[in-house]
Amino acid sequence: MFAIRDFFKSARDAALAVAAVLLFAASAQAQNDPLPSWNDTAPKAAIVAFVGKVTKEGSPEFVPVPERIAVFDNDGTLWVEHPMYTQLTFALDRVKALAPQHPEWKDTQPFKAVLEGDMKTLAASGEKGLLELVMVTHAGMTTSDFQKVVTDWLSTARDPRFKRPYTELVYQPMVELLAYLRANGFKTFIVSGGGVEFMRPWAEKAYGVPPEQVVGSSIKTEFRMQDDTPALYRLPEVNFIDDKAGKPVGINQEIGRRPIAAFGNSDGDLEMLQWTTMGGAPARIGVLIHHTDADREYAYDRDTEFGRLDKALDAAAITGWTVVDMKSDWKEVFPHQ
């Protein structure tokens, strides 16, 4: 005999069972989700689908492990670049630190502007002024001394808005993405306009990317033996600018394989995404991080000075690159949130 109360009882049991299954599934999914800081929107789906097809043996788009090369811009793609590239902040701080040894800087531009915090005059000094700043702060010492200067600066410098070390202002979704790609047999490289020796001292800890997988701009160095001790001296001369059309050149020079995945955020990454995705094998992915989140980070694209995203955004619509809307596609932005 089937009583009403039995019906309710079994209905309740069934509901509980269904709830338990759903809860378990949700929890299992969360545990297995390699990209928990990404919302379940189109960019995440596109990335996961891409990884799925290139790693599926027997599939026509399968890519053997050695050819799974992924390249990432750094400034604005892996960490914050606003309101000023961190490396430029470093250069300005170095000018202030070195000023006592250079009394002449009080009356010489662009140093005078830096010491007086006159950013307008500094900006007016243009690329030439900037290069001068880079040379006096980045050259004239050995590579190991420079590495120490960078490491020491990063250990004390703090971002003025977020009040945190710059190496904590990396994007948590991108850190997860790097690890996810590596777990799927990818070799992950940084390909940045920033100085290669400015990035190498901390990129391994921050991103899991070892020094030999960091490609960047560089100044010339010279080998010298002094008292049976070899050293590399950093010379005040540009060696290579790894930006815009220089990025495919740097990739070819130092990696020697065409990537199958490229991640950037600005017009400086346009050629890298073209080189990665166009005219090559079928399974390729190009991704642009679009800074749309003034609350949690910054919002900028076509009208910004650093990290301008204009031509590349137009190209994305035509070529089918994935555009990540930081505000709606990222659940978290920083590791500390």
Added chain:
Amino acid sequence: MFAIRDFFKSARDAALAVAAVLLFAASAQAQNDPLPSWNDTAPKAAIVAFVGKVTKEGSPEFVPVPERIAVFDNDGTLWVEHPMYTQLTFALDRVKALAPQHPEWKDTQPFKAVLEGDMKTLAASGEKGLLELVMVTHAGMTTSDFQKVVTDWLSTARDPRFKRPYTELVYQPMVELLAYLRANGFKTFIVSGGGVEFMRPWAEKAYGVPPEQVVGSSIKTEFRMQDDTPALYRLPEVNFIDDKAGKPVGINQEIGRRPIAAFGNSDGDLEMLQWTTMGGAPARIGVLIHHTDADREYAYDRDTEFGRLDKALDAAAITGWTVVDMKSDWKEVFPHQ
């Protein structure tokens, strides 16, 4: 009762048992020996001891896996460089192949000398003439076209003495050494004066060294978009010469870590061995291959033109680098022997 014949019988059994144990042990050792083409002389012992101490956790000379960087010269260290660098043979063959499109070469040096097989005049054209040959044969095409030219040439070209493809004239002991180091957590790099894009197409198959771990000399390249197809064009302009004092520069530029093991065979490797072994951490090894075997390969050192081993041989005695005597230290030279 113990009869004489029983004694002999058990003595024979014991001897057989001992022999069996010895045979088994020898066979097990041969199977476990990661360097079977090396004789059991001092260089092999030095290499095995070095690997043992840097990989032994808790030892004062332990080196963590990411820092186990080993660098290898190519010409004369990993494959034959005599009587002429293979890349130069390639350039001469290319001049002959391209000659029908360049009737003017019949009357222009150094091309005339190449076409007439006049090696004396060619040598007299010096570095300038050589550079001219390299530029007409290595530039003026895309990187992927050049890769195809190299691959096609290697598939048909044969060494005149050994009558084999050049990629079979690699040194079996060094191929074993590369694999042995990798099995012990090392990342193996080629750091060669040869052209990086001449080596990359075959280094992975021949040595297990992927393109991104090949450092070499290079010419400049330029990124161009044509009809929505990106390409890198090879320009007739030197970018970097990865030889002598250039080797530590190239290592720093592309690897960004100081190696703990370096293998070379000539004065072109002197600075690379200095940079690797001097003034750094305690556990380092520098090795020079000394070509002493005219029967199986070649014998040359101080008086040769290519691959001269003179200053570096003197330095080895002072700094304690390991010198491999090809004749006495290598059981086999080539894979096919």
